[in-house]
Amino acid sequence: MRLRVLQRQFQNALLGGDRQLLTHVAPTPGADAEQRIDIYAQAYRLRLQEALEVDFPKLRTLLGTDPFDELAQAYIERHPSQQPSLRWFGRHMAAFLTQAAPWSAQPALGELAAFEWAQGEVFDAPDADTVAVAEIAEISPQEWPRLHFQPHPSLRRLDLYWNVVAVWQALDNGEAPPPLLAATKAQAWLLWRRQLSIHWRSLGVEECWALDAWRRGASFGEICEGLCEWVAPEQVPVHAASLLKSWVDARLISVLVGG
Amino acid sequence: MRTTTAATSRPYLGYGLGLRTEHYESVLRQRPAVDWFEIISENYMVGGGKALHFLERIRADYPMVMHGVSLSIGGSDTLNEDYLRELKTLAARVEPEWISDHLCWTGVEGYNMHDLLPLPYTEEAVRHVAERVCRVQDFLGRQILLENVSSYLSYDCSHMPEWEFLAAVARRADCLILLDINNVYVSSHNHRFDPHDYLNALPAERVRQFHLAGHTHSGEIIVDTHDQAVIDPVWKLYASAVRRFGMVSTMIERDDNIPPLDDLLAELEQARTIAAPILKSLVA
Numbered sequence: 001m002r003l004r005v006l007q008r009q010f011q012n013a014l015l016g017g018d019r020q021l022l023t024h025v026a027p028t029p030g031a032d033a034e035q036r037i038d039i040y041a042q043a044y045r046l047r048l049q050e051a052l053e054v055d056f057p058k059l060r061t062l063l064g065t066d067p068f069d070e071l072a073q074a075y076i077e078r079h080p081s082q083q084p085s086l087r088w089f090g091r092h093m094a095a096f097l098t099q100a101a102p103w104s105a106q107p108a109l110g111e112l113a114a115f116e117w118a119q120g121e122v123f124d125a126p127d128a129d130t131v132a133v134a135e136i137a138e139i140s141p142q143e144w145p146r147l148h149f150q151p152h153p154s155l156r157r158l159d160l161y162w163n164v165v166a167v168w169q170a171l172d173n174g175e176a177p178p179p180l181l182a183a184t185k186a187q188a189w190l191l192w193r194r195q196l197s198i199h200w201r202s203l204g205v206e207e208c209w210a211l212d213a214w215r216r217g218a219s220f221g222e223i224c225e226g227l228c229e230w231v232a233p234e235q236v237p238v239h240a241a242s243l244l245k246s247w248v249d250a251r252l253i254s255v256l257v258g259g
Numbered sequence: 260m261r262t263t264t265a266a267t268s269r270p271y272l273g274y275g276l277g278l279r280t281e282h283y284e285s286v287l288r289q290r291p292a293v294d295w296f297e298i299i300s301e302n303y304m305v306g307g308g309k310a311l312h313f314l315e316r317i318r319a320d321y322p323m324v325m326h327g328v329s330l331s332i333g334g335s336d337t338l339n340e341d342y343l344r345e346l347k348t349l350a351a352r353v354e355p356e357w358i359s360d361h362l363c364w365t366g367v368e369g370y371n372m373h374d375l376l377p378l379p380y381t382e383e384a385v386r387h388v389a390e391r392v393c394r395v396q397d398f399l400g401r402q403i404l405l406e407n408v409s410s411y412l413s414y415d416c417s418h419m420p421e422w423e424f425l426a427a428v429a430r431r432a433d434c435l436i437l438l439d440i441n442n443v444y445v446s447s448h449n450h451r452f453d454p455h456d457y458l459n460a461l462p463a464e465r466v467r468q469f470h471l472a473g474h475t476h477s478g479e480i481i482v483d484t485h486d487q488a489v490i491d492p493v494w495k496l497y498a499s500a501v502r503r504f505g506m507v508s509t510m511i512e513r514d515d516n517i518p519p520l521d522d523l524l525a526e527l528e529q530a531r532t533i534a535a536p537i538l539k540s541l542v543a
């Protein structure tokens with residue numbers, strides 16, 4: 001019996017109830033081959049399900065435990081783990097919810113999953129020092145336009161149509177969640193980590209544009225130009241500077257790159 | 260902290276615990292009288308944040324060993340080089356006393372079942388595993404420890420007992436052994452063998468660490484759940500192991516239903532209490 005063949009059959013028993021392994025299990029008193037394989041098969045599903053419960057606690061509360069179990073089993077079948085760590089097992093959940101029936105009929109679920117997954121990403125994203133206000137004060141006026149900044153590695157952006165952040169918050173407070181509501185336009189959200197704690201807040205239209213432009217590598221000068229769409233040109237420098245200061249205060253910026 | 264036992268010149272760390280997220284704060288606050296901690300390597304293969312923050316602070320005060328669950332040393336896919344690189348990077352950060360994983364496989368064709376699946380005890384498997392252990396040891400630049408796992412089925416193609424398989428792999432690959440006393444007990448029940456045969460067959464000089472843990476009965480089969488206190492028969496087997504192997508770094512492994520740190524400290528004290536008179540009599 002080649003090792004690889006045996007392992008493939010064992011894995012197939014866990015993934016899809018394949019029965020070829022049965023013929024290779026030695027008879028031992030206490031339990032028959034089927035029962036013995038079943039211990040592994042059940043443990044496999046339970047372990048992966050528990051990983052999803054950890055990553056999507058509010059999705060579980062919102063759906064209820066039994067419907068969540070059903071979702072988890074469908075997800076486990078569709079996306080068997082291919083990573084050394086269970087940490088990444090749930091990474092397709094938001095997309096899965098938007099694509100697979102019956103969950104795809106409730107787009108809010110995918111957004112709630114995306115919000116919870118983003119929190120996880122923020123939680124253990126790489127560490128980095130952040131820029132202090134004093135460092136900005138040292139930059140000379142002629143350097144400002146060509147200034148670039150690097151975001152803290154934990155920074156994440158989400159665009160959400162549904163009020164899933166309010167739902168999450170209510171559930172986290174142990175309150176009844178508000179009814180699910182969709183807006184006609186997506187609301188931009190920013191998530192990041194400050195020291196060890198996860199933060200998030202919504203973004204206004206022009207701040208969202210500026211932040212996205214910054215993350216794409218735009219210079220301070222380019223951001224100022226773009227802001228003219230929302231802000232009178234003479235007020236743009238002050239407005240842009242106050243945005244930058246608020247980002248620095250929130251510990252969003254880890255490196256300033258001079259012109 | 261690190262001492263060497265006279266009999267075998269085996270590095271000895273004393274009595275340790277598995278480091279768990281639930282205990283980060285208490286460990287820093289209490290600085291408990293634990294000699295060392297074992298970390299699950301995969302839990303710290305992340306960019307940053309809480310886990311690495313506490314790891315660094317706790318490491319500053321305690322020796323550590325690294326314990327992995329995804330090496331899949333018995334798997335028939337090629338060794339996962341990305342994983343090995345991450346392991347080596349983490350080891351450079353933690354500077355562990357040693358690195359261990361399990362004598363098992365975790366998946367094939369790129370999949371990970373996240374379980375410690377049993378190997379057939381064949382000559383083919385000995386050769387396969389030993390050759391992979393050698394490559395891992397070359398890559399890491401150090402010997403690794405392999406742990407015996409709990410298992411719930413055995414294969415009809417196996418033609419040696421588990422202890423012979425473990426001993427053969429260890430000798431052929433020149434690696435070390437992490438002996439999980441609870442797993443010996445669990446497997447001896449599930450496969451109906453005498454656990455003392457297991458202890459007696461292992462090359463004593465290669466046994467570097469003990470695990471102690473609790474388990475759950477599921478009908479006629481015992482499942483290795485690590486969610487309960489260590490039971491009396493396992494303590495008795497531990498005493499036999501201390502008699503057989505002498506001073507071996509010992510720890511309690513609790514992964515689920517995690518109690519307050521003080522409960523685990525009390526359990527660890529029980530290990531000390533059991534081992535102390537035996538070790539004394541061995542020296543005398």
Ligand SMILES: [Fe+2]
Nearest residue numbers: 406439470512
């Ligand atoms: Fe163990």
